[in-house]
Amino acid sequence: MQTLDTPPDQREIKAYYTKVDKVFRGFVSASALFSLVVLVLIAAFLLYRGFEIFSDFGLGFITNSKWEMLDPNDAATATFGIAAMLVGSVLTATIAIIIAVPFAMASALFIEYYSPRRLRTALTALLDLVAAIPSVVYGIWGYVVLLPLVEDWSATLNKYLDWIPLFAVRTPIFGRSPFLAGLLLAIMILPIVTSVAREVYSQAPRDLVDATYALGGTKWGGIKTVVLPFGKSGLVGGAMLGLGRALGETVAVYLTLNLVFEVNFKILASAGGNVASLIATKFGEASAYELKGLMAAGLVLFLVTLVVNFLATIIVNRSRKIV
Amino acid sequence: MTTYQYTDVVPEARRPWDHSRSTALRAVALVVLAGIFGSVINQLTGLSGFLGWYVGLAFAVPVIAFIGSARHGWNMASDRIATSLMSIAFATVAIPWMSIFWTVLKNGSKAFHSSYLTSDMRVTSFSDDLHLGGLKHAIIGSLLIVLMAAVIAVPLGVLAAVYIVEVKGRFARLVRFLTQAMSGVPSIVAGLFVYSTVIILFGTFSAVAGSLALAILMLPTVARTSEEVLKIVPEDLRSASYALGASQARTTFRVVLPTVASGLVTASVLGVARVVGETAPLLLTVSYFVGTSASITEPIASLPVYVFTGLTLGDANSATRSWGGSLVLLVMVLVLFLLARFASSRLTRKR
Numbered sequence: 157m158q159t160l161d162t163p164p165d166q167r168e169i170k171a172y173y174t175k176v177d178k179v180f181r182g183f184v185s186a187s188a189l190f191s192l193v194v195l196v197l198i199a200a201f202l203l204y205r206g207f208e209i210f211s212d213f214g215l216g217f218i219t220n221s222k223w224e225m226l227d228p229n230d231a232a233t234a235t236f237g238i239a240a241m242l243v244g245s246v247l248t249a250t251i252a253i254i255i256a257v258p259f260a261m262a263s264a265l266f267i268e269y270y271s272p273r274r275l276r277t278a279l280t281a282l283l284d285l286v287a288a289i290p291s292v293v294y295g296i297w298g299y300v301v302l303l304p305l306v307e308d309w310s311a312t313l314n315k316y317l318d319w320i321p322l323f324a325v326r327t328p329i330f331g332r333s334p335f336l337a338g339l340l341l342a343i344m345i346l347p348i349v350t351s352v353a354r355e356v357y358s359q360a361p362r363d364l365v366d367a368t369y370a371l372g373g374t375k376w377g378g379i380k381t382v383v384l385p386f387g388k389s390g391l392v393g394g395a396m397l398g399l400g401r402a403l404g405e406t407v408a409v410y411l412t413l414n415l416v417f418e419v420n421f422k423i424l425a426s427a428g429g430n431v432a433s434l435i436a437t438k439f440g441e442a443s444a445y446e447l448k449g450l451m452a453a454g455l456v457l458f459l460v461t462l463v464v465n466f467l468a469t470i471i472v473n474r475s476r477k478i479v
Numbered sequence: 480m481t482t483y484q485y486t487d488v489v490p491e492a493r494r495p496w497d498h499s500r501s502t503a504l505r506a507v508a509l510v511v512l513a514g515i516f517g518s519v520i521n522q523l524t525g526l527s528g529f530l531g532w533y534v535g536l537a538f539a540v541p542v543i544a545f546i547g548s549a550r551h552g553w554n555m556a557s558d559r560i561a562t563s564l565m566s567i568a569f570a571t572v573a574i575p576w577m578s579i580f581w582t583v584l585k586n587g588s589k590a591f592h593s594s595y596l597t598s599d600m601r602v603t604s605f606s607d608d609l610h611l612g613g614l615k616h617a618i619i620g621s622l623l624i625v626l627m628a629a630v631i632a633v634p635l636g637v638l639a640a641v642y643i644v645e646v647k648g649r650f651a652r653l654v655r656f657l658t659q660a661m662s663g664v665p666s667i668v669a670g671l672f673v674y675s676t677v678i679i680l681f682g683t684f685s686a687v688a689g690s691l692a693l694a695i696l697m698l699p700t701v702a703r704t705s706e707e708v709l710k711i712v713p714e715d716l717r718s719a720s721y722a723l724g725a726s727q728a729r730t731t732f733r734v735v736l737p738t739v740a741s742g743l744v745t746a747s748v749l750g751v752a753r754v755v756g757e758t759a760p761l762l763l764t765v766s767y768f769v770g771t772s773a774s775i776t777e778p779i780a781s782l783p784v785y786v787f788t789g790l791t792l793g794d795a796n797s798a799t800r801s802w803g804g805s806l807v808l809l810v811m812v813l814v815l816f817l818l819a820r821f822a823s824s825r826l827t828r829k830r
Contacts, residue, residue, distance in 0.1 A: 173727070174726050176726045176728050176729075177726045177727045177728055179728075180726070180727060180728035180731070181646050181648070181727070183638075184638050184641050184642045184645075184646050184648075185642060185646065185648050185650070187634075187635055187638040187639070187642075188638060188639045188641075188642030188643070188646075188648070188650070188654045189650065189654065190635050190639070190698075191639065191654065191657045191658050191661050191698065191699075191702075192653070192654075192657050194661065194695055194698075195657060195660070195661060195664075197672070197676075198664070198668065198669075198672045201672060201675045201676055202668075202671065202672065202675060204675075205675045205679075258568070259568050259571065259572050262564060262565045262568030262569065263565075263568055263569045263572050265565050266565040266566060266568065266569040267569070270562060270565055270566065271569075281816075281820065282576075284816070285812070285813065285816050286576050288752045288753060288756075288812050288815075288816065289579065289756070289809065289812065290755070290756020290757070290758070290783060290805075290808055290809075290812065291666075291756065291757075291758065292756060292758040292783045292786050292787055292805070292808075293579065293583060293756065293786075293805045293808060293809060294579070295790075296786065296790055296801055296802065296805055297575075297578070297579045297582060297583070299790070300582070300586075300798075301578060301582055302575075305530070343575045346572060350572075373554075374554055374555065374557070374558035375558055375561075375562070376557055376558040376560075376561035376562070377554065377558070379561070397663065400663040401663070403665070404663070404664075404665025404666070404667065404668065405665070406665070406666060406667040406758070406759035407758045407759055407783075407787060411790065432665055432667045432759065435667050435671065435763075436667060436759055436762060436763075439762070439763060450671070451671060451675055454667070454668050454671040454672075457665055457667075457668060458664065458665070458668045461663050461664070461665055461668075462660060462663070462664075464663070465659075465660045465662070465663030466660055468663070469656060469659045469660055473656075
């Protein structure tokens with residue numbers, strides 16, 4: 157019998173794609189990069205159409221808050237600045253986040269850890285459904301149902317807390333305020349923040365939670381020591397996704413916030429606006445030059461939300477990777 | 480030496496975190512007590528109506544939970560307080576949702592009459608009597624726009640998912656990152672983009688421009704859901720296909736995609752549900768038309784714009800028409816969701 161001193165060399169395996177597969181992979185890759193193309197095109201075209209505004213007003217476009225065009229046919233009479241709108245966007249979105257995040261956290265924990273198991277799938281489905289309610293429906297509800305309620309609440313808040321500058325108003329008119337818009341935005345972004353938080357919380361290591369029970373801990377003890385630290389970055393990411401939505405919301409804010417071109421930090425006063433609702437309001441009767449201004453405003457909004465969303469995506473992905 | 484007697488009675492494992500009858504009873508007692516407290520608050524202070532009662536209840540629940548468990552020590556008490564706070568938080572969150580569904584149903588049904596779904600607004604104005612006109616044109620327009628958007632976005636979304644899961648190309652992570660970031664593009668920016676390109680180029684508002692804007696908003700949802708769906712295809716199926724000598728293209732189109740066809744339907748339906756109510760991009764790209772039309776190169780009606788228009792007019796009849804449109808929109812979203820769940824339940828059953 158013949159024996160070998162050394163095992164034979166392993167045959168080299170050559171993997172290569174057939175011609176069909178090369179075409180297939182090229183085609184799929186090309187269409188997958190479509191999203192990149194779209195993002196670049198959006199930025200490029202808005203910059204192209206709005207470039208004249210940036211060169212005419214420079215930094216003043218960001219720092220001024222006046223938006224007027226006395227003679228629609230004469231570009232020299234125009235003053236465009238979106239400072240008030242940017243402040244309004246950030247103010248309403250901040251109110252929304254401050255209200256929504258604690259509730260989202262608690263609701264996510266409730267659905268994942270407290271609700272009866274049979275109810276859990278139903279509640280998760282309800283969450284998805286509510287997240288898909290069109291913003292115009294939220295808007296009409298906010299305008300008709302929420303507005304009178306918030307007017308009452310604002311009057312009460314102002315009556316007892318007007319020594320805090322935030323709650324002071326110049327004239328006691330409380331309708332269509334940043335507070336109303338922020339509250340409506342909070343209700344709108346709650347489903348998305350809750351559903352991200354719930355997903356992250358559901359991935360918390362079950363054995364560690366069980367270990368806290370085994371040590372005689374309570375359910376809240378397990379959640380406090382295991383689930384909450386585990387889900388921290390996921391919650392932050394979810395909140396930032398909500399922030400992105402709130403910053404870019406158009407119709408709901410258009411319906412619930414008075415458009416006033418003046419920087420306003422008084423959240424109960426009936427004045428404000430955000431960049432998106434500015435575009436929706438002025439678009440209808442805009443002259444060619446004003447349209448360029450709106451394109452420029454759209455570009456600023458696009459860049460701001462893109463940065464927020466990039467950060468959110470990175471944070472959420474990092475929290476997934478730990479899992 | 481002691482001997483141990485083994486019995487065949489295994490003590491049942493106690494699961495102190497599960498719901499038992501006593502916890503349920505305690506919860507009911509808690510809510511009843513807090514409800515009584517809420518009514519007292521209602522009578523004594525300025526807080527009135529359902530919301531005033533609820534505020535009283537919401538504040539009473541954690542307090543009563545604390546009082547009821549304080550004798551067991553802080554650990555137990557904090558657990559009870561946390562439980563009550565989370566339940567109250569979820570109930571609070573659900574109030575606006577229920578209110579939305581209820582008001583839309585209540586006010587929307589007022590707009591309905593026998594021919595509401597079969598007539599348009601060609602000869603009727605928004606402020607006319609409610610038994611005239613309808614929203615056939617808006618339903619047809621919305622369906623048309625959304626369908627065209629789906630035709631554009633679904634193949635691209637599925638291909639992006641195929642790229643990430645099947646092709647596993649060099650930019651797979653970049654593509655996933657970008658589609659996620661794309662889901663945050665504000666809808667009005669999508670509309671503005673299409674306006675700055677298509678509308679300025681052709682000089683007219685059109686339905687097809689609207690579907691381009693909606694496709695941008697729809698793509699991320701379709702891509703993400705398809706990716707999740709493709710990931711559940713067992714690796715064995717692919718290996719078997721390759722072992723039979725199939726190319727990757729053939730494996731993808733004949734094995735992988737058919738396996739999860741119903742999941743891909745779910746992805747598309749969720750994408751449609753996401754954009755069917757988008758208003759802002761349609762205002763900027765499609766505008767509005769009062770009559771029934773299926774011409775894709777002209778402005779046509781759509782449900783969200785119909786709702787929006789009625790609301791901005793300011794009189795009672797127009798507002799009621801808006802509520803009617805909202806009701807139809809909500810029903811559409813609901814039907815789409817049921818479709819999506821139906822499709823995905825077929826998927827899991829097949830597995």
